[in-house]
Amino acid sequence: MTTQTTQLRAALALTELVTHPHLRALSWTVSPEGVLSGYAITDSGTGSVVDIAADLMGTPGFVERKAFRADSGELRGVAELTTTWREVLVDVRASYPLALPEPEPVGDSSWPAVQLAAELRDEPQVQSVTVEHQTGLSVVVVPETLADWERWRTRLGGLTETVRGDTATVSGESECGVDVRLTGVGAGRLASAVALSGGVR
CATH class of the missing domain: 3.30.460 (Beta Polymerase; domain 2)
Structure with missing residues (x-):
């Protein structure tokens, strides 16, 4: 498969993905090799946009989640999907916060x-x-x-x-x-x- 053909297929796949109303939070790029990548950095949620992408591409259950600490020290999670769709290699990721605000104290120290x-x-x-x-x-x-x-x-x-x-x-x-x-x-x-x-x- 030529690079031009790969790029064309990636462009066609991207056209379909960007029109999906629930995937608009993702920013997309196409590499010179024709790999289609979508990424989002969110302030809430659990990266569900990646689950939506997986359902759309017929690969539910293939989403992996990992935890990491950002340079700022914040604990964050990332949902990741790597699959082939429309004969195009697609990589979708969404980062989201894992650290939750400390709850108000409940009870006393004797509990x-x-x-x-x-x-x-x-x-x-x-x-x-x-x-x-x-x-x-x-x-x-x-x-x-x-x-x-x-x-x-x-x-x-x-x-x-x-x-x-x-x-x-x-x-x-x-x-x-x-x-x-x-x-x-x-x-x-x-x-x-x-x-x-x-x-x-």
Whole structure:
């Protein structure tokens, strides 16, 4: 296939994508090799524009999400899709904030949930910690590996796991008697990757 043909196909694919009303947040470029790239930097959400692009191209479930720290120190996530559509290599990415505002203090320092929350908030993989009541806590983490996720589950007493897309949620009771709802951003993707490679949890 000639470079001119590749560029033409990329241009035709781009024409179709830019007319989609839900993809207007993406900025597009076409490389000299004919690779079509779309990118967005957002201040909210979870990069759902990439999921919309995946549905449009017939590749739902192929979106991967990762966490990273920007140069500013902000914890951010990025949704990524790489696929071939209309015989064109397409790369779509959207960056979004992961760090959430600190919730208003709930309860007092004698509460077990408050004590556990104070212990967890400075952990590097912790995205947010919310005290629900005296012995109830919600924790969101961004594990880098499946082993990290298993350590979080063990540490916070997570038993029953529910996986929806890239996100896994477990509920359990910590050693200090706090009921914990633990959410792992990207944990579902990590488990799927290990399963596909023939590994074990």
